[in-house]
Amino acid sequence: MKIALVSSKNSELEVLEPVAKRLKSKISGVEVIVKNAPSNLDIPKTILSIKNFDLVVVALYYPAESVDVKVVMEKLVDLDIAGHPTMKFISPSEDADESDEAKKITKAILQKFFGKKAVRSGTGRGSFQKI
Numbered sequence: 001m002k003i004a005l006v007s008s009k010n011s012e013l014e015v016l017e018p019v020a021k022r023l024k025s026k027i028s029g030v031e032v033i034v035k036n037a038p039s040n041l042d043i044p045k046t047i048l049s050i051k052n053f054d055l056v057v058v059a060l061y062y063p064a065e066s067v068d069v070k071v072v073m074e075k076l077v078d079l080d081i082a083g084h085p086t087m088k089f090i091s092p093s094e095d096a097d098e099s100d101e102a103k104k105i106t107k108a109i110l111q112k113f114f115g116k117k118a119v120r121s122g123t124g125r126g127s128f129q130k131i
Contacts (some may be wrong), residue, residue: 002031002053003109006086008040012093013061018102019109026110040068042073048085055112056086059105061093087112 003023005016009013020032033053037046047056058076062069066116069090076088 001027001029001113002055003033003055004050004053005032005034006037006043006046006050006056006058008037008060009045010040010062011036011060012063012099013059013096013098015061015098015102015105018098019057019059019105022102022106023109026106027113027120040072043072044079047076047079047086055109056084057089057105057109058086059089059101061091061096061101064092065092067103 005019006016007016016034016036021035023030023032033050035046035050037043040062043058043060047058050056056070060069060072073090075085076090079086089101089108090129
């Protein structure tokens, strides 16, 4: 399983590395790459450069609504329609906590692939191994 995590260097919260670490600890054999576009407007181009991944996740946290954020959201919808679907986590950074956001994104990814929370084993630790 291959998952790409995409953001921008302009994102106010840096949640992708913690998400990648969490996914690697929860999904056996997963390959996770993190890509940070130089700017918000470069996110769609970065997504188009990603090939042969099971899932592309976009996380962008911004200080205030702006034209570039609106353009990125529109372009992401265009990519969805063109056959490049993504999971999107785009929201104001106000009152957002990096750790909480990383947990939320990880949980959403796990639920997308497995449809449930971790399968509990006798050790009390869950392990996701296959779809």
